[in-house]
Amino acid sequence: DIQMTQSPASLSASLGETVTIQCQASEDIYSGLAWYQQKPGKSPQLLIYGASSLQDGVPSRFSGSGSGTQYSLKISSMQTEDEGVYFCQQGLKYPFTFGSGTKLEIK
Amino acid sequence: QIQLVQSGPELKKPGESVKISCKASGYTFTDYAMHWVKQAPGKGLKWMGWINTYTGKPTYADDFKGRFVFSLEASASTANLQISNLKNEDTATYFCARTTEGIVADYFDYWGQGVMVTVSS
Numbered sequence: 001d002i003q004m005t006q007s008p009a010s011l012s013a014s015l016g017e018t019v020t021i022q023c024q025a026s027e028d029i030y031s032g033l034a035w036y037q038q039k040p041g042k043s044p045q046l047l048i049y050g051a052s053s054l055q056d057g058v059p060s061r062f063s064g065s066g067s068g069t070q071y072s073l074k075i076s077s078m079q080t081e082d083e084g085v086y087f088c089q090q091g092l093k094y095p096f097t098f099g100s101g102t103k104l105e106i107k
Numbered sequence: 108q109i110q111l112v113q114s115g116p117e118l119k120k121p122g123e124s125v126k127i128s129c130k131a132s133g134y135t136f137t138d139y140a141m142h143w144v145k146q147a148p149g150k151g152l153k154w155m156g157w158i159n160t161y162t163g164k165p166t167y168a169d170d171f172k173g174r175f176v177f178s179l180e181a182s183a184s185t186a187n188l189q190i191s192n193l194k195n196e197d198t199a200t201y202f203c204a205r206t207t208e209g210i211v212a213d214y215f216d217y218w219g220q221g222v223m224v225t226v227s228s
Contacts (some may be wrong), residue, residue, distance in 0.1 A: 027203070032212025043218035044152065044201055052208050087152055091212035095168045096142075096154040 001092050002026050007098030012107040019075040022101045023088035028068050032092035035064055035073045038101075039084045047086075048073060080106055111123045111203055111219035118225045122178035124191040127222045129203030136184035137161045139205045143177065143188050143214065147199045157206070158186060200224075 003026040012080045013019045023033065031051035036044035046055045048064035051071055075082055083106055088099040114128045131140065143155040156167040157179040165177040176189045186203055200223050204215035 030211050032209065034212075035215040036215070043204075043221050044215070045218070046214060046216050048218075049207075049214040050212070063167075087165050089214070090150075091206070091209065091214050094166070096213070098152040098154070 004099040006063045010103040011104045013078040014107045021073045023071045025069045029090045062069045113219040116223045126189045128187045131184045141186040146204045
């Protein structure tokens with residue numbers, strides 16, 4: 001199985017700050033990576049797919065990058081509504097696997 | 108608009124069974140695979156497997172072979188998850204999620220609202 005190691009586990013940021021979350025795959029996943037945001041009591045929402053493509057309707061302050069085994073999600077200019085838990089997911093091989101999540105809070 | 112609407116919360120005793128439904132609307136049900144994802148309280152996301160909505164063939168992740176059954180009511184655009192012989196560790200929220208096929212990988216573009224299943228004696 002492909003293991004996804006996500007860091008940091010938690011993060012607090014000020015309004016307007018740039019935030020970066022990392023995800024490392026245990027093998028090359030050829031940019032087959034997605035990022036999701038989950039708010040308390042809600043289902044995850046797709047933000048980024050294919051490592052860097054922005055899902056329709058997602059604000060442009062979200063961006064993704066990376067290749068091979070190393071990927072990152074960047075939020076430029078943190079907003080209040082960006083609080084939540086962020087997960088990465090590889091969709092290249094079964095079983096699909098998720099990172100353990102990063103809890104992002106406003107400082 | 109595209110929606111996946113799941114059934115309501117369940118409270119069950121150990122050893123009982125539960126069936127969760129996921130009704131899709133706003134798209135052609137058989138054009139997209141349906142997946143199931145487990146989230147234990149305060150924990151991360153775990154992929155359980157998927158069902159081919161065209162053929163009805165299910166595929167299960169290793170940890171979900173045996174007591175878990177994916178099924179369809181295709182005429183009703185509904186996918187079901189049945190869990191038998193419930194255990195305390197089955198207490199979790201269960202999500203259905205549709206996948207969209209990317210160039211090299213698949214991603215969950217629409218999710219149900221989740222069903223909380225509580226197993227307690």
